[in-house]
Amino acid sequence: xxxxxxxxxxxxxxxxxxxxxxxxxxxxxxxxxxxxxxxxxxxxxxxxxxxxxxxxxxxxxxxxxxxxxxxxxxxxxxxxxxxxxxxxxxxxxxxxxxxxxxxxxxxxxxxxxxxxxxxxxxxxxxxxxxxxxxxxxxxxxxxxxxxxxxxxxxxxxxxxxxxxxxxxxxxxxxxxxxxxxxxxxxxxxxxxxxxxxxxxxxxxxxxxxxxxxxxxxxxxxxxxxxxxxxxxxxxxxxxxxxxxxxxxxxxxxxxxxxxxxxxxxxxxxxxxxxxxxxxxxxxxxxxxxxxxxxxxxxxxxxxxxxxxxxxxxxxxxxxxxxxxxxxxxxxxxxxxxxxxxxxxxxxxxxxxxxxxxxxxxxxxxxxxxxxxxxxxxxxxxxxxxxxxxxxxxxxxxxxxxxxxxxxxxxxxxxxxxxxxxxxxxxxxxxxxxxxxxxxxxxxxxxxxxxxxxxxxxxxxxxxxxxxxxxxxxxxxxxxxxxxxxxxxxx
Numbered sequence: 001x002x003x004x005x006x007x008x009x010x011x012x013x014x015x016x017x018x019x020x021x022x023x024x025x026x027x028x029x030x031x032x033x034x035x036x037x038x039x040x041x042x043x044x045x046x047x048x049x050x051x052x053x054x055x056x057x058x059x060x061x062x063x064x065x066x067x068x069x070x071x072x073x074x075x076x077x078x079x080x081x082x083x084x085x086x087x088x089x090x091x092x093x094x095x096x097x098x099x100x101x102x103x104x105x106x107x108x109x110x111x112x113x114x115x116x117x118x119x120x121x122x123x124x125x126x127x128x129x130x131x132x133x134x135x136x137x138x139x140x141x142x143x144x145x146x147x148x149x150x151x152x153x154x155x156x157x158x159x160x161x162x163x164x165x166x167x168x169x170x171x172x173x174x175x176x177x178x179x180x181x182x183x184x185x186x187x188x189x190x191x192x193x194x195x196x197x198x199x200x201x202x203x204x205x206x207x208x209x210x211x212x213x214x215x216x217x218x219x220x221x222x223x224x225x226x227x228x229x230x231x232x233x234x235x236x237x238x239x240x241x242x243x244x245x246x247x248x249x250x251x252x253x254x255x256x257x258x259x260x261x262x263x264x265x266x267x268x269x270x271x272x273x274x275x276x277x278x279x280x281x282x283x284x285x286x287x288x289x290x291x292x293x294x295x296x297x298x299x300x301x302x303x304x305x306x307x308x309x310x311x312x313x314x315x316x317x318x319x320x321x322x323x324x325x326x327x328x329x330x331x332x333x334x335x336x337x338x339x340x341x342x343x344x345x346x347x348x349x350x351x352x353x354x355x356x357x358x359x360x361x362x363x364x365x366x367x368x369x370x371x372x373x374x375x376x377x378x379x380x381x382x383x384x385x386x387x388x389x390x391x392x393x394x395x396x397x398x399x400x401x402x403x404x405x406x407x408x409x410x411x412x413x414x415x416x417x418x419x420x421x422x423x424x425x426x427x428x429x430x431x432x433x434x435x436x437x438x439x440x441x442x443x444x445x446x447x448x449x450x451x452x453x454x455x456x457x458x459x460x461x462x463x464x465x466x467x468x469x470x471x472x473x474x475x476x477x478x479x480x481x482x483x484x485x486x487x488x489x490x
């Protein structure tokens with residue numbers, strides 16, 4: 001009897017260890033996007049579960065348009081309203097519906113803000129209107145529960161190309177990722193602690209949109225656009241879910257070059273029919289009321305930058321406070337303690353828009369940045385005395401002779417540099433030796449080339465002049481790459 005009992009215990013222990021290994025392997029091999037990515041899908045959802053229960057006043061849902069437009073930190077700092085942005089890249093309304101269901105198990109928001117972009121055709125070749133990869137990434141981050149079980153069955157019903165088993169055993173879907181695994185795949189415990197932006201995606205480009213934009217002034221109430229039928233079905237489900245939980249639903253649309261009067265009218269009519277509000281920032285009243293400036297506040301033709309997001313976030317927060325009695329004005333350490341982190345993110349965004357080299361060098365001379373410099377051809381034509389002086393403040397001593405190559409690296413307050421007419425090559429590491437870099441500089445006579453690689457990825461613009469790459473040790477990503485030739489060229 002004792003032998004049978006011992007054998008049974010061993011079997012159970014073996015089964016538990018095997019199960020643990022399978023779960024661990026499944027998670028390691030699953031693609032993830034953490035805080036260092038511009039679209040931190042995994043951080044967004046894993047971080048949501050770490051928020052205090054019943055501490056969130058407002059939830060945001062939608063595609064990347066919403067992720068880049070609504071900033072919980074700004075909303076809290078200005079109005080004391082606590083919010084969380086559950087939007088992500090290519091979030092279709094099926095994903096929005098199930099993530100709202102999941103969120104309501106942990107929070108009791110007063111309002112939900114839903115972006116309308118995905119109500120219209122985005123990827124007609126896909127049954128869910130968006131890529132399978134983005135749908136899967138959003139669902140893989142959801143905890144296992146009845147909601148997730150229903151969600152994946154629904155997704156696979158709607159999209160026959162997807163299989164339920166591949167959600168349960170991710171190695172079935174991602175078995176070919178073994179050769180592409182990186183640091184993030186093994187450091188997920190540490191990385192999932194970084195959700196300071198609470199789902200907001202801070203984009204830093206400014207003045208890059210070539211589109212001319214005029215806010216919509218509705219002149220033809222009979223102009224309508226046909227939305228995606230499946231997306232509208234799940235919009236109905238979201239409306240019902242909000243009604244059942246006594247949550248105010250506001251449909252919104254962030255500024256976008258692809259939005260027009262036809263789409264606006266269709267959603268406005270739907271909002272009227274279902275007694276919900278539609279706040280369209282493409283329409284004249286909300287656009288002007290928010291103080292939005294297209295050329296300054298757009299990252300591209302579809303997404304707001306961090307400064308545009310500040311305007312839209314304040315506008316929607318005031319709307320919530322004035323019209324929906326979302327009071328806010330209470331202290332919450334979850335938001336108060338992340339203010340400094342957010343300001344660092346704004347600094348990162350600011351760097352990529354500075355046009356003056358002296359101001360630029362002053363801004364990047366901070367311990368949290370690793371700065372890599374490589375000259376190409378002859379840099380003496382742009383290295384004026386003033387420029388040399390500015391570089392010297394950082395510890396970089398540019399060559400005084402013509403036609404010489406030059407490299408310089410400043411990391412952890414230490415400077416490594418050299419200049420010569422011969423080809424120069426330097427390798428090193430940053431962030432406690434977790435990130436490798438290689439810098440090459442060839443002057444006019446040595447081959448007229450340069451390179452700045454981080455983890456074997458080329459980041460230098462490789463233009464004639466002084467190439468600069470700025471890597472942020474805190475956010476684990478390159479925040480800017482520029483070549484200075486008398487002007488800042490990105």
